[in-house]
Amino acid sequence: MELKQGVKPLGITTEIILAVLIASEVYKSFEVDFVVTSITDGKHSQQHSLHYSGNAFDIRIKNIPDKKMIDEIFLEIRRRLTNDYQVVLEPTHIHIEYQPAF
Numbered sequence: 001m002e003l004k005q006g007v008k009p010l011g012i013t014t015e016i017i018l019a020v021l022i023a024s025e026v027y028k029s030f031e032v033d034f035v036v037t038s039i040t041d042g043k044h045s046q047q048h049s050l051h052y053s054g055n056a057f058d059i060r061i062k063n064i065p066d067k068k069m070i071d072e073i074f075l076e077i078r079r080r081l082t083n084d085y086q087v088v089l090e091p092t093h094i095h096i097e098y099q100p101a102f
């Protein structure tokens with residue numbers, strides 16, 4: 001596991017740490033390096049992005065060899081997390097956020 005230079009973990013929630021661990025295991029099972037590219041740092045599209053409260057993180061996908069494997073990794077991460085997590089496949093990264101329904 002690796003943090004991209006500039007990533008700020010200040011304020012990350014325990015719920016997100018757990019998801020980071022699970023997603024890391026998925027990448028490891030595919031023998032792909034796991035690089036976190038954003039936690040509470042950076043500029044995010046939605047004004048009230050869950051990144052700013054430590055409830056979201058992004059993972060690099062450009063190091064995954066092909067589109068099919070990207071889809072498989074994305075689906076496996078989603079399968080292993082509960083419905084309180086939203087896993088979104090963006091053009092440049094996988095975004096994971098924690099937002100329980102109740």
Ligand SMILES: [Zn+2]
Nearest residue numbers: 056057058095
């Ligand atoms: Zn994100």
